[in-house]
Amino acid sequence: MKRLGPAVVLACLLLVPCRRAAAEWAADIVDMEWSPSRFVAVDKKAQSFSLLSRQSPLRVLSAIPCATGQELGDKFKEGDLKTPEGVYFITRRKSAGLNYELYGDLAFPLNFPNPADVVRRKSGHGIWIHGRGHALIPYETQGCVALSTPDIHRMDAELAEGMPVVIADEVRLGGSDAAKLRDEAREVVDATRAWGKAWENRSDAFFDFHDPDKFSLTEGKPFSSFRSHKEGLFRTLPWIKVDLSEIRAIPGPDYWVTYFVQLYRSPTLVSQGLKRLYWQRGADGRFRIIGMEYEEMPVTLAANGKRGKRPSPDEVETDTRKPDSPSEEEVQVRQLVGAQHDAMERVAQKAFASLSLKSQPSPEDQAILEVAGTGATKPGVSPFATDALRQAPPAPQDIPAVPPAAPVPIPAKPAAVAQKAPAPAAETEKAVAAPQVPAPAVPAAPVQVAAVSPAKTPPVNAPAPVPEQKAPEAAPAPSVSPAKAAEIAAAMEGWRAAWERGDITAYMGFYADGARQGNLRGKDAIRRQKEGVWRGSSPGRVGIEVVAAAPSGDGYAVVCAEAYQARGRRESKGYKNLLLVPSGNRLLIAQERWTRDRPADIPVVAAKVSPAPAPVAATPAAPVQAAAPAAPQAEAPQAAPAPAKAERTAQVASLVESWRTAWEKGNVDAYAGFYAPDAVQGDRRGRASIRDDKAGLWKDKAPSRVALSDVKIRPRKDGFVVTCVQDYRSRDGGGDHGLKTLYLAPSGGGFAIVEEKWSRL
Structure with a gap:
C-alpha cells in the first residue's frame, strides 16, 4: 500500500477541522461513532486519494496517487485553477460523452459549490473525480481530482452516489482535541x-x-x-x-x-x-x-396515504440534485479557444495562406491544454498546437541557430537560413507537420526568400543570389563562451544529481527566490509540490543533457533534453526550457518549463553545449566560414525547399480537415471528391464504389460527429501518409473508435487519397 504522506496511514478516523490559514484547510482524522461507513479523503499536498471504511474501527481500504489543481490553496473563483477544500458528495456516475484525453472514460461529479461554499461566495462548477487519457501528472488539473485510468476503474465498484469526499490541503492522523x-x-x-x-x-x-x-x-x-x-x-x-x-x-x-x-x-x-x-x-x-x-x-415503506390521491404540491420537498455541468477543465479549454481563435486564424493565414481554422476546433485539439498548462502564449508562437500544425522537433544535434521570432516571422540574419541544411534521410523517419510561427515566413511567391535584414539589404531573389553582398552580412548567432558553457553544464549536472537523489534542500538551492516552474510561483510553491510528489513516488533516474544555450538578457536561455523515471513508474521524455540568471558567482534557475517537444520559443538557440570539441558541425561559427567560394552559392538552394515543404504540409492539413467536414456533414459528393479514381478503402475499389457504399450507408445511418485526434503527417515518396485516431458517431446512436491511416498522392495541383485503412482500438 502506498503512503499518502504522514497523513495517510489514514489509519482510521473521521476528518475534523484544524484551523490554519484561511485559504488552506488541514484535516485531522478522528474516529467516532457518527463517522460515515465509507468515504474518500483527498490530500492535495501529498497528491493522494484514500478510500476509508468504518467497520469499527475506521481503516484504509485503498491509497492511490491523484492529481489536483495547478494552483495551491482553496478554490474561491471560477478559473483560478485550484481544487476546492471541504466536504463534498458524489452526485452521479458518468461514463458517456466524455473527452477521453481530459477525463478518461469514467467520472464522478461532485456537488461543488455546496451551501457552505455559497455562504463564502465561492464560484465555479464542474468539479469531478475523473480518469485521465494520458499518464497522471501531479498538480495538472484545472480544479478536478484526477486518477489514472486503471485506478479509477479499480475504484468504480467502491465509489457510489451520495458518498462523502473530503478534500483538504493536508490530511493528518489523530488530533490533540x-x-x-x-x-x-x-x-x-x-x-x-x-x-x-x-x-x-x-x-x-x-x-x-x-x-x-x-x-x-x-x-x-x-x-x-x-x-x-x-x-x-x-x-x-x-x-x-x-x-x-x-x-x-x-x-x-x-x-x-x-x-x-x-x-x-x-x-x-x-x-x-x-x-x-x-x-x-x-x-x-x-x-x-x-x-x-x-x-x-424510492419509498421503501408502505405508504399510509390513500391510493390514487395526489399529494399537495405545497408539501412536496424540492429535489436539489443539480444537472451535470461541464467540468471546469472543459470550460477552461472552451474559454481559451474562444479568446485565442482570432489570433490563431491570423497566424495560420500568415504562415500557410490557404489553411483555414474552424471557429470551434474539435476535441482532438487538446494540445491547447499544453498551452494553457505551460503559461501565457508568447508573441510569435502559435497557440494552436495540434500535431497537424506542430513543427516536428529536430534531433538535439540538428538544432539550428534561429534569431528571435516576431509574430510575422522574418529571420534577422541570413545565417539562420544558410545554416539549416536539409536532412532528407532523418526527416522521413519523423512526423512532419506545418511549422509554428518561429519557422521562416512563407510568402506568396516561394522564390522570394525574406531572410536578409531589411535594414541593410533588400530581399534577395533565390534564383540569382549575390554572394558578394551576403558574405559580409553573415555573422554567427549570439552564443556562449566555452567557459560559460562549462559553467552552465556544471550547474545543470548539480541540479540533476540533487533531483535524482531526492535531496529537496540541495535541489531548491538551484532556484532563484522568485522562480517559476510551470504554473508554480516562488520557491515555496516549488518545494511543496516536489515534496508531495516525491513522497508518493521518489525519483529513480534523472537524465539531463544540455542541447542548446544562448544569452538572454542578463542570463541564459537553456534547453535540456530530459529523461525522467520515478521509482516503479514508466520513463517519460521531453525538454526543459530554462532561464538561468546570475546570483553572486552562481547561475540559478529563474524560469522552468517542460514540453514534450523541443521548445520553439527560446529567444535564441545556439550551438549544442558540451565541453568536448566533437560536435563542431553544430556550432554557430559554421556559417561564417565563407572563405570557401562555394559556400555562398549553396545557401539559396538549401533554403528553397523549406517554404515548399511547409506549403505542402499545410495543404495536406487543410485537405484532411475539409475531408472530415464533408464526412461529418454527410455530403457524399464532396466526400468522394477527396479520393483518387482508383482509390482503395477497405474492400472497396475505386472512387465510384466508395461513393455508392457511403450513399447507401448514410441513407439510414447519417454521420453526426467525426472527430480526429493525434493527427500526424509524414512525407512518403512524393506524397504523404496521415495517421490519426478516429472517433465516429452516427445519428442512430452507433459509432466506432479506431486508428485511421490515409495515403495521399499528388493529384492535379493538390493531393488525393489513394488508400485508406482503419483498425479498431
Missing part, C-alpha cells in the same frame, strides 16, 4: 434530531434551528418566505411524522454536515430521501443550519 471534536459531532447530531422533532411537532422552535441570513443566501429566497410556507402547512395538516435514520456527521473547514435518510409522512404525502444539513456555529455559540440539500429516493 479529539474529545472536544467528538463533543461537537454529538452536538450537531443531537441538533439534527431536535430539528426533526420540532418539524414533526409543527413547533415555532423549528425555525430557530436556522440561520436566517445564511439560509436565505443558500436557498435563494428570503427566510420569511420559507417560514410563511412552513407555517401554512403546520396550520393546515392535522399531523406530520418525520423519521430520521442512519444519521452521519462529518466536518468541513468551518462547518459540519449531517446527512441521513428522511422519511416524511402526512395525511396527503409519503416521501423518502437523503437529506444533508450544513451547520455553522453562530456568534451565540449555537450550531445553526446555513443550508440543506435533498435527493428523492
Whole structure:
C-alpha cells in the first residue's frame, strides 16, 4: 500500500477541522461513532486519494496517487485553477460523452459549490473525480481530482452516489482535541434530531434551528418566505411524522454536515430521501443550519396515504440534485479557444495562406491544454498546437541557430537560413507537420526568400543570389563562451544529481527566490509540490543533457533534453526550457518549463553545449566560414525547399480537415471528391464504389460527429501518409473508435487519397 504522506496511514478516523490559514484547510482524522461507513479523503499536498471504511474501527481500504489543481490553496473563483477544500458528495456516475484525453472514460461529479461554499461566495462548477487519457501528472488539473485510468476503474465498484469526499490541503492522523471534536459531532447530531422533532411537532422552535441570513443566501429566497410556507402547512395538516435514520456527521473547514435518510409522512404525502444539513456555529455559540440539500429516493415503506390521491404540491420537498455541468477543465479549454481563435486564424493565414481554422476546433485539439498548462502564449508562437500544425522537433544535434521570432516571422540574419541544411534521410523517419510561427515566413511567391535584414539589404531573389553582398552580412548567432558553457553544464549536472537523489534542500538551492516552474510561483510553491510528489513516488533516474544555450538578457536561455523515471513508474521524455540568471558567482534557475517537444520559443538557440570539441558541425561559427567560394552559392538552394515543404504540409492539413467536414456533414459528393479514381478503402475499389457504399450507408445511418485526434503527417515518396485516431458517431446512436491511416498522392495541383485503412482500438 502506498503512503499518502504522514497523513495517510489514514489509519482510521473521521476528518475534523484544524484551523490554519484561511485559504488552506488541514484535516485531522478522528474516529467516532457518527463517522460515515465509507468515504474518500483527498490530500492535495501529498497528491493522494484514500478510500476509508468504518467497520469499527475506521481503516484504509485503498491509497492511490491523484492529481489536483495547478494552483495551491482553496478554490474561491471560477478559473483560478485550484481544487476546492471541504466536504463534498458524489452526485452521479458518468461514463458517456466524455473527452477521453481530459477525463478518461469514467467520472464522478461532485456537488461543488455546496451551501457552505455559497455562504463564502465561492464560484465555479464542474468539479469531478475523473480518469485521465494520458499518464497522471501531479498538480495538472484545472480544479478536478484526477486518477489514472486503471485506478479509477479499480475504484468504480467502491465509489457510489451520495458518498462523502473530503478534500483538504493536508490530511493528518489523530488530533490533540479529539474529545472536544467528538463533543461537537454529538452536538450537531443531537441538533439534527431536535430539528426533526420540532418539524414533526409543527413547533415555532423549528425555525430557530436556522440561520436566517445564511439560509436565505443558500436557498435563494428570503427566510420569511420559507417560514410563511412552513407555517401554512403546520396550520393546515392535522399531523406530520418525520423519521430520521442512519444519521452521519462529518466536518468541513468551518462547518459540519449531517446527512441521513428522511422519511416524511402526512395525511396527503409519503416521501423518502437523503437529506444533508450544513451547520455553522453562530456568534451565540449555537450550531445553526446555513443550508440543506435533498435527493428523492424510492419509498421503501408502505405508504399510509390513500391510493390514487395526489399529494399537495405545497408539501412536496424540492429535489436539489443539480444537472451535470461541464467540468471546469472543459470550460477552461472552451474559454481559451474562444479568446485565442482570432489570433490563431491570423497566424495560420500568415504562415500557410490557404489553411483555414474552424471557429470551434474539435476535441482532438487538446494540445491547447499544453498551452494553457505551460503559461501565457508568447508573441510569435502559435497557440494552436495540434500535431497537424506542430513543427516536428529536430534531433538535439540538428538544432539550428534561429534569431528571435516576431509574430510575422522574418529571420534577422541570413545565417539562420544558410545554416539549416536539409536532412532528407532523418526527416522521413519523423512526423512532419506545418511549422509554428518561429519557422521562416512563407510568402506568396516561394522564390522570394525574406531572410536578409531589411535594414541593410533588400530581399534577395533565390534564383540569382549575390554572394558578394551576403558574405559580409553573415555573422554567427549570439552564443556562449566555452567557459560559460562549462559553467552552465556544471550547474545543470548539480541540479540533476540533487533531483535524482531526492535531496529537496540541495535541489531548491538551484532556484532563484522568485522562480517559476510551470504554473508554480516562488520557491515555496516549488518545494511543496516536489515534496508531495516525491513522497508518493521518489525519483529513480534523472537524465539531463544540455542541447542548446544562448544569452538572454542578463542570463541564459537553456534547453535540456530530459529523461525522467520515478521509482516503479514508466520513463517519460521531453525538454526543459530554462532561464538561468546570475546570483553572486552562481547561475540559478529563474524560469522552468517542460514540453514534450523541443521548445520553439527560446529567444535564441545556439550551438549544442558540451565541453568536448566533437560536435563542431553544430556550432554557430559554421556559417561564417565563407572563405570557401562555394559556400555562398549553396545557401539559396538549401533554403528553397523549406517554404515548399511547409506549403505542402499545410495543404495536406487543410485537405484532411475539409475531408472530415464533408464526412461529418454527410455530403457524399464532396466526400468522394477527396479520393483518387482508383482509390482503395477497405474492400472497396475505386472512387465510384466508395461513393455508392457511403450513399447507401448514410441513407439510414447519417454521420453526426467525426472527430480526429493525434493527427500526424509524414512525407512518403512524393506524397504523404496521415495517421490519426478516429472517433465516429452516427445519428442512430452507433459509432466506432479506431486508428485511421490515409495515403495521399499528388493529384492535379493538390493531393488525393489513394488508400485508406482503419483498425479498431
